[in-house]
Each structure stands twice: as structure tokens, then as C-alpha cells.
Amino acid sequence: MALQTTDFLDIDDLTPAELDRVLDRASAMKAGEDDAQLPNHTLAMIFEKPSTRTRASFETGMTDLGGHAMFLGPDDIQLGHGEPLRDTARVLGRYADGVMARLFDHEDVEVLAEHADCPVINGLTDEAHPCQTLADLLTIREHAGEDVRVAWVGDGNNVGQSFVVGAAMAGIDVTVATPAEYAMDGAVFDRAADFGADPTVTTDPAAAVADADVVYTDVWISMGQEDRRERKLAAFDGFQVNESLLAGSDAAVMHCLPAHRGEEITNDVLESDRALAWDQAENRLHAQKALLVELLA
Numbered sequence: 607m608a609l610q611t612t613d614f615l616d617i618d619d620l621t622p623a624e625l626d627r628v629l630d631r632a633s634a635m636k637a638g639e640d641d642a643q644l645p646n647h648t649l650a651m652i653f654e655k656p657s658t659r660t661r662a663s664f665e666t667g668m669t670d671l672g673g674h675a676m677f678l679g680p681d682d683i684q685l686g687h688g689e690p691l692r693d694t695a696r697v698l699g700r701y702a703d704g705v706m707a708r709l710f711d712h713e714d715v716e717v718l719a720e721h722a723d724c725p726v727i728n729g730l731t732d733e734a735h736p737c738q739t740l741a742d743l744l745t746i747r748e749h750a751g752e753d754v755r756v757a758w759v760g761d762g763n764n765v766g767q768s769f770v771v772g773a774a775m776a777g778i779d780v781t782v783a784t785p786a787e788y789a790m791d792g793a794v795f796d797r798a799a800d801f802g803a804d805p806t807v808t809t810d811p812a813a814a815v816a817d818a819d820v821v822y823t824d825v826w827i828s829m830g831q832e833d834r835r836e837r838k839l840a841a842f843d844g845f846q847v848n849e850s851l852l853a854g855s856d857a858a859v860m861h862c863l864p865a866h867r868g869e870e871i872t873n874d875v876l877e878s879d880r881a882l883a884w885d886q887a888e889n890r891l892h893a894q895k896a897l898l899v900e901l902l903a
């Protein structure tokens with residue numbers, strides 16, 4: 607059965623049942639089932655920002671599925687030289703079977719979806735990173751089941767916001783600890799409430815971690831925020847995921863990567879047996895292959 611949505615701009619474009627189905631398919635694909643399902647399909651991939659995991663996992667995923675991924679970086683296409691996004695969308699929609707885009711403004715991925723006559727996948731905007739959430743939920747399922755408490759400790763932007771909504775859809779209990787100045791958008795909690803969740807919100811990372819089975823963090827200085835570095839480093843003082851914050855806890859630790867060791871997480875924690883970051887990174891491939899089949903096949 608086709609998904610209710612034609613585009614995947616944030617995690618709640620799926621219904622909870624569809625999310626479950628995508629994760630089940632991802633597990634099956636990880637186990638080696640059902641591979642070549644998109645022969646002769648092309649995924650156009652627009653990147654306004656750098657990427658290792660998103661680019662490499664989508665490109666590998668399309669090859670595994672029998673199709674092709676086309677990398678369109680900021681200097682490669684006319685979009686970076688003044689051609690409007692809506693024109694780019696109209697044209698790519700006539701060639702490709704799907705468009706994946708990593709953009710700054712979330713409104714831009716909505717413009718892309720409005721004008722491209724094919725499914726559009728959000729590969730990260732300043733507000734959302736739903737492909738990461740798919741991989742995160744698959745990783746939590748594999749390691750801990752879904753009856754877990756997750757503490758989000760760090761910045762309240764893209765990765766965290768999509769995760770909070772996705773966790774609500776999966777019935778996962780979340781506590782969010784951010785500095786007051788870098789809190790999540792209030793609409794995120796309204797969207798979580800739509801799925802019956804009521805995440806605890808605090809500015810105290812130690813309180814968030816106290817009962818957590820999983821502690822999740824992300825960089826403090828996101829792509830495009832380099833000029834805010836000093837102010838953000840000061841605001842996030844005390845939010846580092848380190849052995850002291852985790853003392854007395856046997857929580858696993860998640861990180862979407864790339865990590866800035868010594869800022870949001872220490873080298874010791876990221877290199878410890880607690881770290882699920884490498885499984886999260888691998889699961890980007892399996893989760894996105896499942897999403898691609900559901901959206902494009």
C-alpha cells in the first residue's frame with residue numbers, strides 16, 4: 607500500500623503505522639532481503655551544506671536498489687548561481703524519480719516539494735532531519751526495544767526536533783535538556799502531543815540523564831552557525847556528555863555525527879562501549895533504502 611504522503615519533509619509526514627512499516631522494511635533489508643527494487647530509478651541529490659553520511663548512504667542505497675543517485679553540490683548547478691529553487695525543482699522533477707535535498711531554510715524544502723513533480727525527501731534543514739530520526743529509531747529498536755527513556759541533551763534544532771516527534775510516534779519517553787536560549791520550537795511539543803506524548807523539558811542536563819536508558823546529543827555549532835560559536839559555547843557550558851554527567855548511569859549514548867569531540871561529547875564517551883553512533887550511521891543506509899522503496903517504487 608502506498609504511503610499517505612508523497613514527500614518526506616519531516617518524520618510526521620508518515621503515520622505511526624507507516625513509520626513502523628518503514629522500520630520493519632529497514633530491518634528486513636539489513637538482514638539481506640528485498641534489495642533491487644528501484645531499477646532505472648534516479649534520485650537527484652541537492653546539497654547546500656556538506657555531508658558524509660547523508661550523501662554516502664543515499665548514493666550507496668540507490669546503487670543497492672538497482673538505481674542511480676545524482677550528486678548536485680552547491681557549485682555544480684545553476685541553483686548556486688542564481689537560478690530560483692522553484693525552477694530547479696520543476697526541471698529535476700521531469701528527469702528524476704525523486705529529489706533529496708539538504709538545505710538551510712526549511713521553507714525551501716517545502717518550495718521544492720511544491721514545484722517538483724516527484725517525491726521530495728528532506729536530507730536536513732535548519733529545522734528538521736527526519737532521515738536521521740528513521741535511523742535513530744531503528745537503532746533504539748535494535749539495542750533497547752521501544753520501552754526506553756531517552757534524554758536529549760544539547761541544542762534544540764534539526765536533529766533533536768525531528769527526534770522528539772519521531773520518538774512520540776514510536777511511544778518512546780523523552781526528556782529534553784537544552785539551554786533556555788536554545789530550546790526547541792514549541793510546535794515540536796504540540797506535534798509530539800498529537801501522538802499522545804508529553805516530553806519533559808528542562809535546562810538541567812543532570813536531571814535529564816538521571817533516569818535515562820539512552821542519552822542523545824548533537825553538535826553545538828551546526829552547519830551555518832560558525833559565527834555564533836563563542837556565544838553558543840558559553841550557553842552550552844555544563845551540557846557536555848562526559849563521564850561525569852554519566853556517572854552512576856549505564857545509559858547508552860547516541861550521536862548523529864559528525865561529532866566535535868571535546869565540545870558536546872568527550873572522546874572517551876564516543877570511543878566507549880556506550881556509543882551507538884556507528885550503528886546509527888550504518889542504519890541511515892538501511893532506513894533510507896526502506897523509505898526510498900516506500901516512496902518511489
Ligand code: CP
Nearest residue numbers: 657658659660862863
Ligand atoms: N548525520 C548526518 O546527517 O551526517 P552528515 O552531515 O555527514 O550527512
Ligand code: NVA
Nearest residue numbers: 765824828829863864
Ligand atoms: N545539527 C547538525 C546536524 C548535522 C548532521 C547541523 O545542522 O549541522
